[in-house]
Amino acid sequence: MAMRDLVMGGGACVVPGGDGASSSSNPLGGLADSLLGGASKTQERIRELPGLAGPGQSADLGGRPLTYLPGSEFENEFDQRASAQNSQFLQRFGSKFSDAWGDAVNGHMMPPVAHHDREQEAAFRNFEALYPGMDSAGRPPLALDAPPQRVLSGFFQSFLDSSRMDGPFNAVRLPELGLSEADKRRIRDRSSIMGRHFFADKGDEYVNARVNALLQSLDIDNNLKFREPMGGRHPEMEGYWNEVIGARPGGRPLPDQWAEDFHQHHRIPEPGGWAQEFEAQHNGESWGDQFGEHQQQMAARGQFRNGEMNNMAALEQTRSLVNTLAQNQDPKFQNSKFLQFVSKMSRGELIVEDNQVKPGVTNDWANEFQQQHLPPGDQWASEFMGEHQHRGDRWGDEFARRHQEAPSTSDDWVNDFSRLHVQDWADEYAEQVAKNPYGDGSHESWLDSYDKFVGEQMTDLPNRTASSKFVYVFADQNPYVGHPNPLKEGQELFRRGLLSEAVLALEAELLKNPENSEGWRLLGITHAENDDDKQAIASMVRARDADPTNLEVLLALGVGHTNELEQAEALRYLGGWLQNHPQYSKFVQQDVNSLSHSQVTQMVNEAALVAPGDGDVHTVLGVLYNLSREYDRAIQSFQRALELKPRDYSLWNKLGATQANSARSADAIYAYQQALDLKPNYVRAWSNMGIGYANQGRYEESIRYYVRALGMNPKADNVWDYLKISLSSCAARWDMMEACERRELEPLQKEYPL
């Protein structure tokens, strides 16, 4: 099974090699496993198996050659293009389709070849080339691992997973290689069509507005919008329908005539035509038009770009959509990952702009503006216009202010980017391209532009290199510099729970002794507990550099990368933990850098059998199961570990985070509470507690916990972000939103005491 996982699992589907050992008991699985050997070996083996076709021959598809399928002659009438090709095709082949089609297609490409499995396979590939896919982006059909998509999937996935194990997800800004036009089209079409399926019964206007909104929240060009259905039954059609039915004996209509009329009645409106349609239905009351006009006026006054306007309206729309969904009392809906996904979108945390998926940080002003100026509900359009007559100016100011601030975000962007393991992608990708049997030039061009992109980034920023993805950033001013024994001081501060102070003391130690592994480790743990993952990982990397076999460091790095959803890295460290463990290293027989998830899990399970009383083994298992999202097992492992180490507060926190991830927020809150009872200054547990409440829709409570966490570590950026979300979700006061925006804790602490 492990072998199969390796070959078929994950994004990489083309990974030949390995020993092909099979542990599967069922014959097909065994066959599949046995086929996983090297390619040449594979073909030999197949021929030995009776009754099975070799590759390329691909079994007996239709059973018999197709002689006649009724109705094919009608094809001429309806699809000239296809039929012309079809008939040529048929002429060339005669009647021996099933055997000869490959050759014949091949015929004008290369000299005829003898029938042989390999040639047939080649012929098939040529056939694919002759009839290329319809993908407008010209993407090769098997571009399974084209990095943009991989990156994106990871991005979406991480949102969905909410990645709250041991610390919340930090929105990661993606590099510019993000979305192709085709991907944009996909997101646009699919989310709009699906959205319509959920909300259609709210009425045409509602749906249209919301579909539009979804598109705009993705910042996708309206002109490219996917068509809408006609929606609803049209009275004139019904009349006609009854007439036709009535006139026909047996009640069967004349199909052709009816269809003709039907078509005419329901020509799909032009893109953007919903507004007109709406107008037509509501004579004179054309808010669509007015909206447009208003938009133009505003634009003419130079107060904002169209896009901003669209985004703002869109966000409001998507939010209503989420509210509608959220009104469903069913706790299942409340816990739906899909709902969370859409709501991320609606809060502007996820937008697609200039071919990038970004968290909508720079657009949050729109968000807040709406929160303040628009009451929730369906009357948003009229409200919007009404409000704007009066508040246009103020809004403009607000916008201008934001825009001045906007450039400052570019630095964060680089930081985040550097965390994305650029080099790893590039390597991994190059490897896959090399192995891809369908490899062709189109990959190269992508790589080129990618290299160029990376190059530009690097030249812009001389002091950052690809290897410095985790650079520890020391504080500017440190009162502990010059302290006689900063390490001891740091340990003492950590023990007392003064985490931010402990960080400074430990930094002072490390400025003095940069190779102090223990110092780096403790600093890493302090940062993790203080809810700063970036610095935590950077510290742990330094700790590992100083002492590559320290078990606690390896485990901490495994956890850190699990939080960041970097499976390969996490596995490497967890495997390394096992390898360096004096008791368990015997279970590791292979290179730890190439172990699959199931291999590592199996080895750790073996270790757990040998040493059932070692809490660390169960902790590692819990982390591994989190990686594979087997939350039930993860919870069991952590609970087992807690039986052995009931006073390990970080274990309670891990248990809570896992429970939160598997939609058991109530259990999670109990676990966090245990952690806090053991360690009252555990910032991460406070903020996780907030997330736990927010997940249950108890925003007011979540705010109190976030504020408490920030009181202890005002530098926890992600907690500020979460606070903002909760404030906007419970329609908090404008001045509270502003305080949050300015990062002024005092008014918030006054308003939201715990």
Place this chain on the structure above:
Amino acid sequence: MPVFKTAYNGYAVRFSPFVENRLAVATAQNFGIIGNGRQYVLELSPNGIVEVVAFDTADGLYDCTWSEDNENILVSASGDGSIKVWDIAAPPMANPIRSLEEHSHEVYSVDWNAVRKDCFLSGSWDDTIRLWTVDMPRSLRVFAEHSYCVYNATWNPRHADIFASASGDCTVRIWDIREPRSTLVIPGHEYEILSCDWNKYNETMLVTGSVDKSLKVWDVRNPRQEVTRLLGHTYAVRRAKFSPHRENLIGSCSYDMTVCVWDYRAPEDALLFRYDHHTEFAVGLDMSTLVDGLLASTAWDESVFVWPQGMDPRA
């Protein structure tokens, strides 16, 4: 009852018509909005549901269907407009053995003809239905009369040449491939129709599932008025299927996360069972033709359940 966890969000499940413990599951990443797809072939074993083979695709997979002619052939509908043909007896490297690329938008439905056994249909968001045989590299016909996305196209189980199609233009069309155009249009619901299926015992009976949360049963001989309307789902009905074993039974799954089984002829309450085992939108449902009462469902919660009707899927 056994449950299987998929890596991506489940979209469709189909029992093999040849092997009673085998099923195919089509999945897509990120709820099918963007990302890769994976076609699973699973088997029920004494140890639960085990994976036989899995194929990865560049785009999400929305539906799948087994060949009625060769137990190893399987077809999937892909978001990139292509139709992938798999041979589960061929090595992974040789798969897909075909990639049929004519649809210009997402392919949302595939269905194999169980009478002729040599052809299948695909329904797409490009508003067309295409007719294919696996031994031809191009589609044999295009049926282009719907004015919006085709969400489902299903062969009649008795007549080799008849099929029905459900569309976002709020109609169901009935087609006879011997005819140049569709033979009947039923403006079946006020809202988009996501699914349709034929009764396996009464060749004129059809069930439709719609965004309006209802199912309707139709007799195509009298298409003016539905035979009955089944209410109970609280969100759009994603799939509706007649039982292969009981004439009166209909299974359905919905965005309300439940799977329901109905007796459409019941005088009082048509709803027989409501299964609440999924935690995200339930979008894939099948009823085994080889084992009476065996159900399979999949959902966006990345799980596949197989259970006998009347039992708790989670038990």
